[in-house]
Amino acid sequence: MTPSEFVRLLLDPVRLAVAGDAVAGGSDMKSLANRLGVDERSVAEARGKLLASGLITEQGLDAEMLIAIAQSLPTAPPASATVVEGPWTAEEADILGRFFSGGRLQSIPTHLAKRRVVLERLAQEFEPGLRYEEADVNFRLQLFYPDYAALRRYMVDEAMMSRADGVYWRTGGRHLDDPAPDSAGDEG
Numbered sequence: 001m002t003p004s005e006f007v008r009l010l011l012d013p014v015r016l017a018v019a020g021d022a023v024a025g026g027s028d029m030k031s032l033a034n035r036l037g038v039d040e041r042s043v044a045e046a047r048g049k050l051l052a053s054g055l056i057t058e059q060g061l062d063a064e065m066l067i068a069i070a071q072s073l074p075t076a077p078p079a080s081a082t083v084v085e086g087p088w089t090a091e092e093a094d095i096l097g098r099f100f101s102g103g104r105l106q107s108i109p110t111h112l113a114k115r116r117v118v119l120e121r122l123a124q125e126f127e128p129g130l131r132y133e134e135a136d137v138n139f140r141l142q143l144f145y146p147d148y149a150a151l152r153r154y155m156v157d158e159a160m161m162s163r164a165d166g167v168y169w170r171t172g173g174r175h176l177d178d179p180a181p182d183s184a185g186d187e188g
Contacts, residue, residue: 001053004135006069009053014038015046022056086124087174092117105145108154116158122151123160123173132168137161 001009010016017036021027029047033040050056054065088096095117099106105122109115125140126132132140134152141148152168155161160172 001055001065001069003069003073004133004139005053006055007139008135009049009055012046014042015050018043018046018050019056019061022050022061026060086121088117096121103144105151108145108147108150115154119151119155119158119160120173123155123170126161126168126170128170130169134163134166134168137168 010019014036018032021032029040029043033043036043047056051058055062095109095114099109099114099118100121105118109118122141122144125144126137137152138148141151145151152161156163156168158172160170161168162171163169
């Protein structure tokens with residue numbers, strides 16, 4: 001199970017409560033349903049999904065699965081988080097250096113041109129031609145900044161990404177191997 005699948009599975013409050021109950025040793029479905037204020041069928045369905053996923057067993061929570069999920073989580077920003085390497089002019093590298101620290105975005109620039117540089121950098125985290133579920137886009141962006149929804153919205157607004165039916169794909173931004181733009185004729 002991937003970390004994204006794990007999160008999606010436990011986003012449902014009843015499934016989360018059933019998983020928590022499994023950690024605590026489990027109780028009967030009727031008492032759990034009463035504590036949650038839902039019917040027993042809802043608890044049974046949630047338990048069934050958790051059993052089918054392998055996250056819980058008849059004995060309780062599967063600790064080995066949790067360890068495997070935890071080990072698959074990134075422990076540091078992605079390798080490509082060296083933000084100033086790549087196709088950047090000296091001015092763009094300076095902008096990236098001011099807004100990123102240790103691979104993390106410290107704030108979203110309010111100035112449009114600076115924000116566009118930051119978004120171009122983030123667009124490099126997505127392969128052109130690949131489709132991404134919204135949860136995967138969120139997961140990648142939250143590695144850089146907590147307000148991943150704002151980043152995702154800005155990327156769509158600035159045509160770095162397109163979306164349809166909950167699926168996103170990269171439609172803009174430079175590639176790491178593209179040459180830096182010629183800034184000789186640029187003004188401010």
